[in-house]
Amino acid sequence: MAEFHWHHYSAEESLKKLNVSPAGLSSEEIPERMEKYGRNTLPSAKKLTLFRIILNQFLSPLIYVLLVAAVVSIVLKEYSDAGFIIIVLLINAIIGAFQEWKAEAKASALEQMIKLKVRVKRDGRSFVIDGEDLVPGDIVILESGNKIPADIRIIRENNLTAEEAILTGESLAIDKISEPLEEENIPVAERFNMLFAGTTISTGRGTGLVIATGKDTEIGKIASSLKELSIGKAPLVKRMEKFTKRISTIILIAVILLGVLGYYSGIPIKEIFFFAVAVAVSAIPEGLPIAMTVALSIGASRMAKRNVIIRKLTAVEGLGSCTFIATDKTGTLTVDQQTARAIVLPDKQIFSLTGEGYNGEGKIKDENDSEINFEATNDLRKIISSITICNEGELFKSNSDWSYSGDPIDVALLSIAYKGNSSPKELLQNIEKISEIPFESERQYAAVYYKENGQLKIAYKGAVEKLRPKINEEQYRELLEESVRYAQDGYRIIAVGGGDVDEVKPVDELPEMEFLGFIALIDPLRPQAKPAVEDCYRAGVQVAMITGDHPETALSIAKEIGIAKGPDELISGNELEEIIAGGEDNFREILKTKYVYSRVSPHQKQLIVKALRESGHFIAVTGDGVNDAPALKTANIGVAMGYGTDVAKDTASIILSDNNFASIAAGIEEGRFTYSNLRKIIYLLISTGAAELLSIGMALIAGLPLPFLPVQLLWLNLVTNGIQDVALAFEAGEKKVMTQKPRKPDESIFDPLMIKQTLVSASVISMLAFGLWYHLLNNLNYEESTARNLILLLMVLLQNFHALNARSETRSAFRIPLSNNYILIIGILAAQGIHILALHIPFMQELLSLDPVTGGEWIKLFFTATIILVAMEIFKLFHRKRGDNSN
Template identity: 70%
Template sequence: MSATLWHTIETEETLQKLDSSTSGLSSAEVEEKVSRHGKNLLPSRKRLTLFRIILDQFMSSLIYVLLAAAIVALILEEYSDAGFIFLVLIINAVIGAFQEWKAEEKASALENLIKLKVKTMRDGKVRVIDSEDLVPGDIVMLESGNKVPADIRILRENNLTAEEAILTGESMAIDKQSETLEKEKAAVSERSNMLFAGTTITTGRGTGVVVSTGLDTEIGKIASSLTELSTGKAPLVKRMEIFTRKISFIVLGACLVLGVTGYYSGIPIKEIFFFVVAVAVSAIPEGLPIAMTVALSIGASRMAKRNVIIRKLTAVEGLGSCTFIATDKTGTLTVDQQTARVIVLPGAIPFKVSGEGYNGKGDITAPDGEKAFVKTSPEFGDLIRAVTICNEGDLSQDDGGWSYAGDPIDVALLCLTYKAGSTPMKILEQVEKVSEVPFESERQYAAVYYKEKGKEQLQISVKGAIEKIRERIDAEKNSEMLEKAVKYAADGYRILAVGGGPVEEVMPVGELPFMELLGFIALIDPLRPEAAAAVEACHRAGVQVAMVTGDHPATSLAIAREVGIAKTREELITGDELSAISSKAGTEFLDILKSKRVFSRVSPQQKQVIVESLREAGHFIAVTGDGVNDAPALKTANIGVAMGYGTDVAKDTSSIIISDNNFASIAAGIEEGRFTYSNLRKIIYLLISTGAAELITIGLALAFMLPLPFLPVQLLWLNLVTNGIQDVALAFEAGEKKVMRQAPRRPDEAIFDPLMIRQTLISAAVIGLLAFGLWYHLLNHLHWEESIARNAVLMLMVLLQNFHALNCRSETRSVFRIPLKKNLVLIFGILAAQSIHVVALQLPIMQTILSLYPIAWQHWLYLFLTASSILFAMEIFKLYLKKKNLVIRK
């Protein structure tokens, strides 16, 4: 039954196929159909348990290596080493699980879209039942404000319209009728004799028969498809997977090579095990999981202040990595409120209208640049009065702001009344309505017969489709206006003609008298004020932007041109055109997609195919959406971005939610994402370079047949306590504005790019040579006791890490050009790291655990001056890069 094209079948035949009638189903028939079709429910989302969330925190290659190191430490009975590592894993799991649990708390059930009460016919009587009890064949009665509980074939209707944006992306309510359609492959938005589950009745009343329930509805089909789609990985996840695999191989390789070398050097097996543990501890950046989680959490907090809510931490950096944004139109680029933009009076005189949304803010400007008011001219005043009198909406202002009710077009027309310096109350109190003809889709107009108070002359005000009103006016006299109306319609505007004048009598409903054309009004869902600048910012940052919408092609192209997404009709493609080329070979199909920037009248499946194709072509793609129709694409994208006002389905499928529904916030998210990635690079740079320096120090000691310069527990102290404070503090580094003037990172670009490799090798070499030089000097020249010398080398390494943290504030800028106040957390972190180590030197318990001894202040000063050389070494390297112009894009 779900494959039946119900919109092409006559109402009588529809009832027959469903074994139903206009008097509804009997109780026995309902019971039989429930057993056959099941409840009218969509599957609820299975929430992750706290245990599963915690378990997910350990699903990482780096975590596996850390666990292996901890197990080796336990085998060797190095319990303090193992304890440190397990502490890292626990802290990281707690922070990550807390963030994801908070996001999980916001998860919502899919079935809420259609779980409601509904009026239906059962056993020949009207009954109110739960929507989940509906079955195919049930007769349902709906009216304005009702949520549609299932897919329904309309049998009878009266002025029925439905808002279907969650399925189609169409910004305007759809006129509904009961007549059979001939087009078999009509899109959802074109099936005017159908109502769909999850949509809302805007105006009128209707009676229909349920044809599909649960998973067989259009919403149900989308819900089913989500389980079959693969989710695009966030860019950071991909890069970190590659990074941790390399780290794992490096650690294993270093352990193997140095272990074998030590064995053939005559070192006892037990000492080799200790040595391997030391190497593993040096090479593994133990603090990286915590530092990454903290950096992403800080990024999430900063994004929240810019209206970008993060549901999955890895998505923080994702927006900064995206190379392509597929954005929705309605409510994202536009305000999702119909607004008059142009008023054209007789003689084709255009008046411009400013302001957005359902309020009286804005002006109406005459061709001479002066503001227009009701009394500006008789023609202008007549039109404003006509659209106010012939109006069923409500718009008023109070202390709480503007409130409105009624049809969106009626409300938009009342906005003109306020902008023209009057109010609906002032105009309506001057007239007495005699008869009203409400708008219906078949008539295509609304009319009001009235008399001005104190006068006997009957008058009429009419508004409606220009095709209808032109039949009752002097078309030749108004030919210029009619031509201009056609032009505005071609540019994506909705045209509303306004007529009026004195009449002899009230005409029968369906008939109109001859009248004067007072003018026409061009309306559109206007662009958000910040949208164009945000799109330009994305383009400047090298991010491509395309509009993917279910709206009308003309309207879509008009908005795309205004916002700067597209310029010509050649950049637009419709859903029908997309279907025609979908059979082409992969590369040819992709080439066509690459040349398009506006995709209109596309189905949910087509949007998902567009996203998947661009993703497979190498793009890191972010997709915005608010409706159920957007869910497949949101899940397929690398980064799914839901609008705050959107459906629960869209939010649940996404990793990011834009709370103010504004595309400008997406641009802000890209900037913050790039800031976060830059900070993550700084953290990785610090941890890997210092870890590599420790390896170099150990390797040189082995090569020169010297004892190990560090104990494993001392390396853990370095990596977790001293560096562990500083790497987290780097996460607070303020971003550099230049990131939005640079191209996005290549999708195949690794974290360890040429710049990272150069700076890591050079800084590690300098730090390692300094530490080994001191170790060699103390043992061979000054003949210090091994434990005392090791204590001094450890202090030098702490100081070197303190200074190197300053180097890591920028990969290219001089540390002396970055104000300290830009990251006071780091400054305090460096002081804290040094202070903690100095205090540890004095505490007996720490002396026992870490084999520490107090250091004289003269020796500390000598070590301090020695450590400062890393600062100047890296300044020379940055100067060299700048001189040779070797910095490509960082």
């Protein structure tokens, strides 16, 4: 079947090919064909089960390290250590699974595109059946508003048009015919005698032959091909893998050095081994997985408030890393609703129209920007009456909602009556329609003969050049030039005619009539789109438009929104095909200067995305149709529209619930905020962990006992510091992130700035802890347990103050409003409060070897701990003066 070019053969030959008569299949044939072709369902992505989502939370290098640490702790009978780690892993899995399950539930709630009812002819009679029960050979009866259930060869049609944007990218309805086409190898978008699964009938009626169902449809082929595509890892995953390897190596080296120092300090080898393992387990930042998951969950929640639904948590940060956005035009940059913007009369008087979309909200304004009604001039009344009479659409207000049906252009024209303080019903009161000429692409016009007060008249709408106007040639030529200017600016021009006639002419013969003017329509830009594009450019993100629309329309919109400056940045699908044939290197070179791609096929869109990725871009791609799915999967970040097809949504990692480009820019900002907060969390955990190891190392070198027990280190990492690092995830974003260049996907988390900060802060903290340890034991002759109790409290206080340092890598802690993160302030107080409670609870005293401290001791330690805040303020001041803001 795949080799048979259905569009090239007549309806009779197509019926013969499938061995079916115009009366339809017989009931006896259905089971056999169902067995041969299968049910009419699309291949769909396997939905994730709750168990699989939970299991995914454990698939991380850092989690693997923690699992190994837990097992080693159990083997060494360090059950408290193992218990701590297992609790961390479970909390992390619960938080992450809940967030992803919630996102998956939102995505899965969308209906399957092909599940619908359809009217068929079988056994010579008409039946309504489930779309899933269709088989090749079925005769389908179609009418306006129907969603197409399968690929169909049109047998008969009457004013049939179809909206095929989800498959071809073409935003306007396509005129359909039943005659065979001459060429065999033509793109899907040009097979005008075919209808395709998932598209919609805009106007008219027809009868068609089902020629492909399920996976054999054009949509099904695309959905099946997605299984062969593989997607790369998110930047965060790559960074965390690199980070985990490095931190594991550093900890291993540190533990070996501590073991060597312990050996030369006279500690028995058996004790050194147990201690080394315990320190290794304790030194791993156990709180990081929870803090990361919380930070990503918060980012996902913040994005959801800005209409960005995250299906996989790592995509939160991934969107913030993108360097290139390839966006659709229709419905993303524009509102996807044809809107009348201007009425131009024969005397070149121009009236503007406000409002947008398929509703009657808005006004008619004259050249002085004054509001007028439809009777302001006789010529204005005539043109509005004519487009209302010659119209097959419907637009009316029910309660507070607008309802519409029919061709989008007809609906947009009907809205003008309402904007002129009238209504189609009022304008049609004394009208008796006599004869109608429906719009066909060959004619390029529609007309209606009607009677008003007994006088025969005509109303015309369509192409300017098809009208026979009663107007002098000079005036007509000037009007044509004006219409061309509008067309070059991306407007669709509808010429309007009318007036008295003597008789009803044959269908293909028009009488002379009065030229009433023309209407300029456009799919208007979303008001937020242009500022959003500007935001992306400021953030170092390049934006390109990939659309199935006409080159002039695409370029006009791109210039208005700021994506392109001129035709040199535009390239069409036909030009792309020639360039692709010239080789990949040449293709990638051409793409460097092109930002508007028009009349692009799904395969070409995928190749563009692939080439941009190979050029080093981290690319986000938007799409709503099945035709977009391969490109969405090839992209680093696939962004599906909320109104789009299930295939697109299943493929994407992000869904825009409002279909608005501005939401992508908002998502980039939130993604950068999230990554910035992740860096803050990692900085806090690693610097305090390094300080603990340095304190232990200095104690061993000085021949002193260990300042911390392994269980105390776990307490610091998981409980006191663990509260603060999670609280850092709630930090409000710093607006400067949208003025910085995107991070390279392979960039390490530990850039030079973080390395310097970590070394300085870890050194200050460790020296303060070791200095007090040395002073308590050697100068004040404290008992080890008493001194250790004070050192642990000092470390908690140091972590409290250091959490304030971590709020920004460059700004002073005193310049960041507390209102940016009240949760952190509460977290710091909670961490300190929990530790003070532990000092007084018998069970915790025994577990952690703690004793209460006096108020005086606490105050001394409090002021000692402020040194870390002062030290890092000096570091940041020095850093700012150098002008080094790489963070």
